[in-house]
Amino acid sequence: MHYDVNSRWFVDVMADIGGFGVASDITLQGTATVGYNWTDTLASSFGYKALSTDYEEDGFRYDATQHGIFTRLAVKF
Template sequence: MFAGSFQAAGDSWLLYTDVMWAKISTDADFGPFGGTADFEQTQIVATALVGYELPVNVANMQLYATGGLRYQHNKVELGIDPVFFPAIDRSGSQSWADPIVGLTMHYDVNSKWFVDVMADVGGFGVASDITLQGTATVGYNWTDTLASSLGYKALYTDYEDGGFQYDATQHGVFTRLAVKF
């Protein structure tokens, strides 16, 4: 899996994008009579947001209302090669894009420690019935230009088109290295 993001903020505006690429695969043997099965799934999730800073009366906090798009692509390949029957190879892919709205918050606890929280909701039946994402991180400013953080991210999507159905939650811990300029 690979993930990366870019964020630019200034003059009350925020631009944010992130991309995640993941690949899972497995294979299996059928036992004493032979035969194999292979499965592989590749996924790309990309989010692009623009935000505008909301007025808040909390020192050291910036809060942005955001709007944008989330693109998702899934590709699956399945191969079954039994000994006594013809082999089966199937593959398929599905792509869609959803409008999303949300909030992004940055809070400086002090000059070294900070908290970032991001949440959005989308889909609204345009492509997905619903897509939800939430991220929370605690970070540390090592210098004026270098920071790192530890966070947790969750992404839920409920999408259906014809015979294709994708109803999944992905979540986990991540680390981030930020270079500020």
């Protein structure tokens, strides 16, 4: 989801789910960002991301959640 607060400020929210036993039992991901359009072609944003993976095959198990803040610079053309 992308929401323009006004012509300069925006909010982005994204979430997805996958796996379902194909590549992993389940994978979840979500981000939320607040951004600013400096010009028509340059924007930056600051956000938070979480990624969780549950995978098991042949005795190997990977079940982890990673999360933290991030920044992003976008050049639009």
